[in-house]
Amino acid sequence: MANQALPSRKGNKKALMVAPPVVSVIMGSKSDWDTMKAASEILTEFGVAHECRVISAHRTPELLTGFATTAEARGIEVIIAGAGGAAHLAGVTAAQTILPVLGVPIESKALHGMDSLLSIVQMPGGIPVGTLAIGSAGAKNAALLAVAIMAGKRASLRGKLKSYREKMKRKAAEDTLP
Ligand code: RP5
Secondary structure, eight states: OBTOOOOOOSSOHHHHHSOOOSEEEEESOGGGHHHHHHHHHHHHHTTOOEEEEEOOTTTSHHHHHHHHHHTTTTTOOEEEEEEOSSOOHHHHHHTTOSSOEEEEEOOOTTTTTHHHHHHHHOOOTTSOOEEOOSSHHHHHHHHHHHHHHHHTTOHHHHHHHHHHHHHHHHHHHHOOOO
8 A cells, every 4th residue: 555546536446446545644755665564464364455555855945844734624634753863754744733643663774773763752842743663663653543532433343453453362372382
């Protein structure tokens, strides 16, 4: 679902049946996809309509402003933003929307993601970014948190979250060592 285009409204029956996205997964670079696909996989598993897009705070700042200022009107409810290095994508997005923004620090080569983590987590008071773990675990948990946020108003998502936890619990209890 990377760079998924919005559903076409021009007589394409299949496209018309595609639900508009309620979660937006954005990332600073195509190179972040290996990490961020974990978020998309979870959202797909829970049946949450979402879009995945490359938007960079420093390479495409105008695109980011356009995205952040129109996301709410497009029906987006949660934004997941993954970025690495001097990772300002989540913060700059949060500055331009009141939607909840969840930041995923990408594991950078130079500093193993500590730079990304500190850049995302140390938001000055006033503009919050919910920061997850470095790497794929963070991307996965960002999606699960997005589902939990949306589950408040959706009984079906609450049910799916409970089943997901039950399945995890059963698997952990049944795990045997080699
Ligand atoms: C950030 O710079 C991206 O989020 C990415 O993690 C990092 C490196 O980007 P590339 O040079 O691989 O495009 O903006």
